[in-house]
Amino acid sequence: MNNSNHERLIRGMLLMLVCLLIYLGVNVNVKNTFITDGSTFKGEGENAGTVYLTFDDGPSKYTETVLDTLKQYNAVATFFLVGDSVTDEYEGTLKRMQDEGHAIGLHCSCHSYNKVYSDTSSCVKSILDEREFLRNRYGIESDLCRLPGGSTNVFIKNKKEVVETLHSEGLKIFDWNVTAEDSVGVPTAESIMKNIFPDVYNKEEPIVLMHDGVNNKLTVDLLPQILQNLTEYGYKFGTLAERDEFFYK
Numbered sequence: 679m680n681n682s683n684h685e686r687l688i689r690g691m692l693l694m695l696v697c698l699l700i701y702l703g704v705n706v707n708v709k710n711t712f713i714t715d716g717s718t719f720k721g722e723g724e725n726a727g728t729v730y731l732t733f734d735d736g737p738s739k740y741t742e743t744v745l746d747t748l749k750q751y752n753a754v755a756t757f758f759l760v761g762d763s764v765t766d767e768y769e770g771t772l773k774r775m776q777d778e779g780h781a782i783g784l785h786c787s788c789h790s791y792n793k794v795y796s797d798t799s800s801c802v803k804s805i806l807d808e809r810e811f812l813r814n815r816y817g818i819e820s821d822l823c824r825l826p827g828g829s830t831n832v833f834i835k836n837k838k839e840v841v842e843t844l845h846s847e848g849l850k851i852f853d854w855n856v857t858a859e860d861s862v863g864v865p866t867a868e869s870i871m872k873n874i875f876p877d878v879y880n881k882e883e884p885i886v887l888m889h890d891g892v893n894n895k896l897t898v899d900l901l902p903q904i905l906q907n908l909t910e911y912g913y914k915f916g917t918l919a920e921r922d923e924f925f926y927k
C-alpha cells in the first residue's frame with residue numbers, strides 16, 4: 679500500500695468512526711432529551727429519586743387546576759397556604775388536598791412583608807395564628823412551615839430567635855433548592871422552564887418552589903410540561919411531610 683492509499687484508508691476509517699459516534703450520540707440522546715420552552719437539555723433518566731414540588735401563596739382560583747394536573751400525573755405536592763386566602767369557598771379544595779395525598783403547610787396569615795416582618799416575632803405570630811385558624815376552623819394539623827420570602831431574607835430581624843421559636847412550637851421549616859422564580863419580576867414561560875430545568879436535575883432531593891397564587895396562571899399553565907419532564911426523567915413525587923427539615927442555615 680502506498681502512502682496515498684494508506685492516507686485514504688485512514689481517512690475512511692476516521693469518517694466511519696465519526697459517523698458511528700454521531701449515530702450512537704443521536705440514539706442515546708433521543709431517549710433522554712427533553713424539550714422545554716426554549717431550551718433542550720440531556721438528562722440521565724434513571725434513579726432520579728424523589729422531587730418535592732411546593733406551591734406557595736394559595737389557595738386561589740388556580741389551585742383546583744393544579745390539583746387536576748397533579749392527579750393526571752399521579753404526583754403529590756406540598757401547599758404552603760396563606761391564612762387570609764383560606765375561606766370557606768376553598769373548604770372542598772383543602773379536603774381534596776388531604777384526600778389526594780398532598781401536604782398542607784403554613785406560610786403566614788397575611789402575605790404582607792410589612793406586617794409579617796414588622797418586628798422580631800411578628801412572622802412567628804403570623805404562622806402560629808394561621809396554624810390555630812386552620813386547626814380550629816377546618817381541623818387541619820400541620821407541622822410544616824415556610825417563611826414568606828424564605829428563611830434567608832433581608833426582612834427577618836432575628837433569624838436565630840425565629841427558628842428557635844418555630845422549633846419549640848414543633849414546626850419544621852422548609853426553604854427550597856430549586857426556584858421557578860415565578861413570583862418575581864415578569865416571568866415568562868421560557869424563564870420559568872429555564873429556572874427549573876436543568877437545575878432540578880443537579881440537586882439531590884430537589885425541593886422546587888412554585889406558586890399557585892392569584893397571579894400565577896403561567897405556572898399553572900406550564901405545570902403539565904413540568905410534570906411531563908420530571909416523569910420522563912424518572913422522578914417520583916413526594917410531600918415535605920415525608921422529608922427532613924430543610925432550610926438555609
Ligand SMILES: [Zn+2]
Binds near residue numbers: 734735827
Ligand atoms: Zn409567599
